[in-house]
Amino acid sequence: MPELPEVEVVRQGLDRFVVGRRIDRVEVYEPRSVRRHVAGPAEFAASLTGRTVTAARRRGKYLWLPLDDEDALVGHLGMSGQLLVQPASAPPDRHLRVRMSLSDGNELRFCDQRTFGGLLVSPHGALLPAEIAHIGPDPLDPVFDEDAFRSALRRRRTGIKRALLDQSLTSGIGNIYADEALWRARLHYARPTETLRRGEVDRLLVGVRDVLRDALGEGGTSFDALYVNVNGESGYFERSLHVYGRGDEPCDRCGTPIRRDPFMNRSSYTCPRCQPRPRRARW
Numbered sequence: 001m002p003e004l005p006e007v008e009v010v011r012q013g014l015d016r017f018v019v020g021r022r023i024d025r026v027e028v029y030e031p032r033s034v035r036r037h038v039a040g041p042a043e044f045a046a047s048l049t050g051r052t053v054t055a056a057r058r059r060g061k062y063l064w065l066p067l068d069d070e071d072a073l074v075g076h077l078g079m080s081g082q083l084l085v086q087p088a089s090a091p092p093d094r095h096l097r098v099r100m101s102l103s104d105g106n107e108l109r110f111c112d113q114r115t116f117g118g119l120l121v122s123p124h125g126a127l128l129p130a131e132i133a134h135i136g137p138d139p140l141d142p143v144f145d146e147d148a149f150r151s152a153l154r155r156r157r158t159g160i161k162r163a164l165l166d167q168s169l170t171s172g173i174g175n176i177y178a179d180e181a182l183w184r185a186r187l188h189y190a191r192p193t194e195t196l197r198r199g200e201v202d203r204l205l206v207g208v209r210d211v212l213r214d215a216l217g218e219g220g221t222s223f224d225a226l227y228v229n230v231n232g233e234s235g236y237f238e239r240s241l242h243v244y245g246r247g248d249e250p251c252d253r254c255g256t257p258i259r260r261d262p263f264m265n266r267s268s269y270t271c272p273r274c275q276p277r278p279r280r281a282r283w
């Protein structure tokens, strides 16, 4: 599942290869991929045709392309979605769901094997689409409010990792980056949020930002070609992981074997020495 850095890499690619181009033709092959456009696939296509893309923006794992009529094309990649910019002559992917012909001869193609992702046109959504206004900004977003984050985190009265995964508190942090940020901040995932001291929250924010920036730095090299891609497994970042997926391997800081615990149907990885489990734990 793509996490924030992967989606940001896609946004950068869209910024480079789609902004400034006009959408000349739209074909929807899979109605499920535009199911959240309630007016239906034909209206979806009609409202995009002839519009020029003026920017490429992101909030959490949502992308939106403001259009020259103040509407916006909104996209979410779901589990397996990809937004590809390819020449019209390139053979289409087996999972091509929506095809948009651009004025420069390329095509913006939405491919999605499992069809959990989707596209919609948001009326007057250029600034911030109403459909995603409930998503909190991520810690790399210039509009992210640190003080609001600190107080909201304490009020949450839950385990710190569960709070990090809550998209209304801060968006775009999935299981992998939560574990990595907590290791960097030397905090256990089950720490009750109301017990966090200010310095610990600051450490957490530094950890989250560092891990996201590092992942972005590695992903940023992957789109030299005319190709905007999401690697759903975030494979390129795998080399830099300190705890995630490294059960029983030595901690990069202290050598203690990394511990894997079940967590919300998935796993949590910690160093038992760097991230001691709190006496009072909250899941």
Ligand SMILES: [Zn+2]
Pocket: 251, 252, 253, 254, 255, 256, 271, 272, 273, 274, 275
């Ligand atoms: Zn350690």
